[in-house]
Amino acid sequence: MKFLESSDGNVLIVKVLENRITADVAAGFKEGLVEYVKKGNRMIILDLSDVTFIDSSGLGALIGSLKAMGGNGELLLSGAHEAVMNMFKLTHMNKVFRMFKSPEEALSAIS
Amino acid sequence: MTRLNLTIESDIGNVPLLAVAVNRISTHLGFDEIQASEIELCIVEAVTNAIQHAYQGRHSHVVTVDIEASTDHLCLSVCDTGTSMSAEQVCRLIGEEASPELDLDNKASLPESGRGLRIIHDLMDDISYTRQGEQNCLLLVKYFAPRQSQLSDDE
Numbered sequence: 217m218k219f220l221e222s223s224d225g226n227v228l229i230v231k232v233l234e235n236r237i238t239a240d241v242a243a244g245f246k247e248g249l250v251e252y253v254k255k256g257n258r259m260i261i262l263d264l265s266d267v268t269f270i271d272s273s274g275l276g277a278l279i280g281s282l283k284a285m286g287g288n289g290e291l292l293l294s295g296a297h298e299a300v301m302n303m304f305k306l307t308h309m310n311k312v313f314r315m316f317k318s319p320e321e322a323l324s325a326i327s
Numbered sequence: 328m329t330r331l332n333l334t335i336e337s338d339i340g341n342v343p344l345l346a347v348a349v350n351r352i353s354t355h356l357g358f359d360e361i362q363a364s365e366i367e368l369c370i371v372e373a374v375t376n377a378i379q380h381a382y383q384g385r386h387s388h389v390v391t392v393d394i395e396a397s398t399d400h401l402c403l404s405v406c407d408t409g410t411s412m413s414a415e416q417v418c419r420l421i422g423e424e425a426s427p428e429l430d431l432d433n434k435a436s437l438p439e440s441g442r443g444l445r446i447i448h449d450l451m452d453d454i455s456y457t458r459q460g461e462q463n464c465l466l467l468v469k470y471f472a473p474r475q476s477q478l479s480d481d482e
Contacts, residue, residue, distance in 0.1 A: 280439045
């Protein structure tokens with residue numbers, strides 16, 4: 217799984233450089249995100265603007281990454297396409313993750 | 328009636344190609360992009376379930392998707408020759424068993440898996456699951472427009 221990282225203060229912004237987060241890549245996706253958490257990042261904005269499709273395995277990887285923070289920190293999502301957003305609404309995960317149109321909007325919300 | 332059969336080896340890496348094909352077929356038949364994406368999602372969940380559970384992730388088996396399009400609906404039949412779903416899984420799929428209530432405020436309690444069948448249940452119009460000889464078949468139906476019975480229910 218490829219990511220592009222940048223930071224703004226203590227906020228890590230991670231852009232997912234894949235179009236699909238599905239069962240074939242979910243383990244690597246989670247592993248990559250958990251690695252950021254292990255390095256001490258506790259405020260992460262995940263930019264999903266390149267992601268056009270996510271399945272329940274991808275969603276599970278996101279939940280696993282959130283749980284890896286142990287309640288100490290937040291994983292915010294930005295740039296979800298309509299199909300991806302619909303998946304979050306269908307599974308009520310839009311009430312678990314705070315979702316924003318862009319990383320900038322997410323940054324404004326937490327600053 | 329138009330019929331098509333797609334077959335893949337039971338390797339999770341083969342699912343995206345199959346899924347994209349089903350998406351394009353769905354839009355070609357007249358579903359809008361969101362509906363096609365939902366049909367694609369159901370196929371991904373169904374085929375992934377067959378590979379990971381019916382075949383326990385083993386390669387060298389096959390999963391077939393039979394596609395039938397008629398004037399008012401699309402019928403997708405996902406078949407494998409592995410272990411059948413449990414009665415509990417089938418109940419979750421066809422909606423006879425309510426999903427466990429999630430405590431969305433307690434993030435540590437959220438399960439990381441087990442949503443696939445519920446997603447299929449929520450997005451498809453008709454679902455059935457049968458064992459025919461050595462074959463398990465999950466039948467998924469999506470109508471091109473809301474069915475009359477649904478319209479009546481909404482009125």
